[in-house]
Amino acid sequence: MKKRALKKEFYMEIRKTLNRFLSILLINALGVAFFAGVRASRPDMRLSADAFFDESSLMDLRIMGTLGMTDEDAEAIEKVEGVKEVMPVYSIDMFGRLSERQLNLQVMSQPEEMNRIHVREGRLPEKRDECLADYKLLTSGLCSLGDEITLASGTEDETSDLVNQETFTIVGAGTTSYYMSLDRGTTGIGSGSLDGFLIVRPEVFEQDYYTQICVTAEGARELTCYTEEYDTLVDELVERIEAIEKERCDIRYAQIQAEGQEKIADAEKEVADGEQKLKDAGTELEDARVKLADAEEKLADGRKELADGEAEFADKEKEFLDAKQEVSDGWSELHKAQEELVKATYQIHNGYAEYEKNKAEVDAGYAQLAPLKEQLSQIEDGLVQTGEGLARIEEGIAQTEEGLSEIEDRLLEIEGARERYEELSGKPEDQRTEEEKNELAVLETAAPGWPSIEEELKKKQTETQEQQAGLTAQQTGLKEKEAELLKAKAELAPIVEENTAKLDAGAAALAEGKRQLDAGSDEVDAGNRKAYHAEQELLEAEEELADGEKKLADGRAELADARQTLKDAEAELADAGEEFARGEAEYEEALAENEKTLADARVKIADAKQELADLKQPEWYVLDRQYIQTYVEYGNDADRIGAIGEVFPVIFFLVAALVSLTTMTRMVEEQRTQIGTLKALGYGKGAIASKYILYALLSSLLGSLLGLVAGQKILPAVIISAYKILYNNLPDILTPLNPEYSVTAAAVAVSCTTLAAWAACYKELNAVPANLMRPAAPKAGKRVFLEYVGFLWKRLTFSQKAAVRNLVRYKKRFFMTVFGIGGCMALLLVGFGLKDSILHIGNGQFGDVFVYDGTVGIDKDADEGERRELADRIEEDERIAHHMRALETAVDVEAEGAPRSAYLIVPESEEELDTYIHLQDRETGEHYELDGRGIVLTEKLARLLGVSEGDTVILKEDDTKAVEARVAHITEQYFMHYVYMSRELYESLYGQAPEWNQWFMKNNRQDEAFEEELRTEYIQYDAVSDVDFISGTAKRVADMLRSMDLIIYVLVTAAGLLAFVVLYNLNNININERRRELAALKVLGFFDREVSAYVNRENVLLTVIGTGAGAGLGILLHRFVIQTAEIDMLMFGRAISPASYLYSVLLTFVFSALVNGAMFFKLRKIDMVESLKSVE
């Protein structure tokens, strides 16, 4: 568009009619989204799986040999062209015992290069006693990390022949791409179905050959699995590997033969060894007997020795007792003596006391005498003193006389001197001689003093004369005193003398008593000393006794020891004897047994020889991924989605194209005048048309882009996540944009819309402008067919007539609306119908077919007694209303083509089976009985196998057992496959009575608590392997089918969207087209309600017709979807419930009503003035 004005006008047009633009965009988006989205689901599912397989390097094929595979085989296979890698692995199905459960496990060696384990928790095993458990076991709560699991052989082989380690610690849990779903397939052991796998170190396996060799193909990784290219590549490789099969098998055969021979030789040698061993054991037994006799002899000696020792001890004991008596006597004597001593001491003590008393008396006597004596001695002293005094006085008188004489001498001398002096002084000097001269000088000096001296001397002479008189008086007094004293002395002296004599006699008697007492005291002391010595001696004796006693005790202990030793020896001997007896018995037994074993061994050797001779040439099975159950199932599921993708989106696409066409046509019609004007102005056809074509192109292209991105991102993700509930191991969902579908869908959508636009303007562009400027003649009214049916037409009210005419008048709108509403109805019906069908699996299966409440599995290894115990308990249990034994085992059922896994059920009583399981035709409800003529197959199994009543199928339990049976009836069944067989037929086919391994129960109650109680009680029986309730299974089924809910929601949402877009669009067009007419009606006085009723009456009619048509379409679609979407294990219900019809119709009406409701406002907005305008 070079013209600016036109360009501007184009943008304005889009802005003005954004509703229309968006509705084209949206319907295109919806169509493309569904088309591309649903179609992309299949490749996306494949891609997601392929990425998972590549990531874990899932093998492309594996080779199993009937005689196992060897390292040499692996080498040979590796050399085959196109083989990228090989990995030999061990895999054995074994029982795994957890604390209280037994599981059927596929024990596999830890893979290295391929089939890598995706560790979800913990780690891979690193030691021999570690293992990695199936993550499924962990999530279903059967075990947890750190648990110990013990493996046991599930076949006749010894566990130790299979593995060299029986107990493993679970160190990790993981998943493998080999098992994408929760199903683990069947096994030949136990209940027949595997519970999970267990990964252990390769060195755990004891076998000398591998179970299988896994192979990846060169170039396969780059290809997407499930595609033709991939299948071709792998098929070619299979052929090349099969080419070397013959050669390898020959080698293997020879090897087995050689090994077998060797083994037989070994076994023979072993038999010989065994015999030798038996002989050795005999010898050993003899030796033991001799040893026993020796021991007995030794014991007798010991006994004698003990007796001697005891006698000796008795003697010693007696001696000791005597000594003890003596000491005891000594003690009593001592005590007596001591007592006497105490008494004597007491007496002496008393004696002393008396002595003291008497002595005190004597002393008192002496004391009384003492003053008298004193007086006496005083008197005598007085006498002495008086005598002395008299003497002294006489001496004094004498002295005084001497003094008087001296004074007279002196007085004479002085008289002498004075006479001289006067002499001399009277002599004249010259007559004086010298001597006279000197004498005169001295006399001259002394002469003055002579008078005083003479005075003094005269005085003194008087004094002395006085003194002399005093003394003479004293002498007289004393003489008187002396006489007095002499008189007192004479009186006192005789008294004193008498008393003193008396006292002296008493003192002497006392002294005598004291001497005697002292002697007694000494005696007592001596006695005491003696007693002390005796005591000392006794103590010593006692000490000695204690020693003796100790020695005796020692002796006694020694004796006791000796006795004990003897007793022990006796016990030992008894034990030895017993043991010997046992050994002997054992030996006898072993002898018998060994002989039997040896005999058996000999038979076995013979058998082995025979077997070896019979050994068949081995064969290889080269199995590609088509033999991996989940791989195939997943592929089928992808194909099913693909099939749905073929049909479903086409509805959307058609609707989208039709809606676009009408919308564009209407747009061109509306702009008739404008086209005319442009034409009149001289614009070329191309320029004018380009607006509409571009409008269509732009809206559809944008819609397509939106649709294909949203569709391819959301829809496959939703669908695959729904499937992930089943294929829970699938890690990532890849939803790349698929160029093929993107381009196809977008191209178809865009070209449809654009072509519609082009077609719409084509007619108008060819008209002359003048014509275009005139209003288009209104479409003429016409009589409709119905009017000719008079009786009917007359019954219609006026408005109904008008509505019918209007419908017929706008045929395009009629069909489009019917188609839109029909599509909506059909989708809803498919959605709800799918839900019905799925629900019917649960309801039909567990309501109409499996009417029992639970099963009690009987342990395969339980013995007769344990089985009996369980049977008794079940029979008397009042909670269990009905019970019946049956055999339930996994079988593969084969007709032509691939075998299918199923369960074979053989009831104990054919008549009673009906209490637990209804065998009946799904459609007619005809009831079937089991008889000896043929088996009853479940419906889906029969259909998968392609067999009908009267055909023959092969039942395989494992490779060795295969029987053929005629199909008598086909019975209703929705979940899993079953084969029912009468006891009679089983016996004739298998040549043995069925071994019951299951109890069917019908209980009085079905609540969870009751069932848990029952389970807890019964699981404790040795004979019970598991207790299962239908309620549990029903829940599992419900869980599994939840995946379908999502798809249903998608469908319902899609239906709603479809209905809304289509109806809104068409109603919009309808109202726009009839704007004038509606305005005129308003002017005529129609209320808004009546105006919309006028329009809606048509819509309601269209909705009703559309719903009817949709119901038909829906039934067809539902049937198609059911048949393509159901997985092999399930059969969906075929019928859609009335409620679903009701819901679908109601929802369709609701959608329709919603749109009409929205239109009401649009109608109200119509301006009445419109009616006054001229026709454009």
Next chain:
Amino acid sequence: MAHFVELKQVKKIYQMGEVSIPAVDGIDFEIEKGEFVVIVGPSGAGKTTVLNILGGMDTCTSGEVWVDGRDIGSFKGKELAAYRRDDIGFVFQFYNLVQNLTALENVELALQICKDPLDAEQVLKEVGLEGRKDNFPAQLSGGEQQRTAIARALAKNPKLLLCDEPTGALDYNTGKAILKLLQDTCREKGMTVIVITHNQAIAPMADRVIKIKNGRVSRMERNGAPVSVETIEW
């Protein structure tokens, strides 16, 4: 009771953003029962607006519109619709027949909603379409279509017959015939008929002529001696 129809200071102002555009700017007129009224005026004078308001298709911004004693100016949505359906017959310039219904059925369409309708066939007979009643609009000429439209309006037995340029899409003779039909209806049935036209020439046939100019009544006159339409030429 005063007049059968009376407009007092009716205004209709369209508010376009900030600008007020008065389409009708204070109109006053009255009409008596049974009159044949012609409202004339040039294009854009506001006569159609008056008609819309009078016909209950639009509301006035202010003023009073009395019709048979009721002020419809104060009516809202549903009251207006009821007023339209019971009291008004409307004849459009472009007939506005429902294409999918026959002439008879178009008349019946209106009758569906009326309280006291006339017989459809009788009305058709009166407008002279007796023989064409089962034809679809597309099979009728313009005049026949307008007759059908008039029949549809009359069949409702309205109080007021409003005609918006009833001859606008018709040729001269047919137009005359239609006007005659309207005049006759007025005279014979005593129906109050209001015709809106830009054609001044037909004024003499009216009992009352109201001229509108620039949203106001420029002149209103009673015509004492209305002439028959046959005598008018234009």
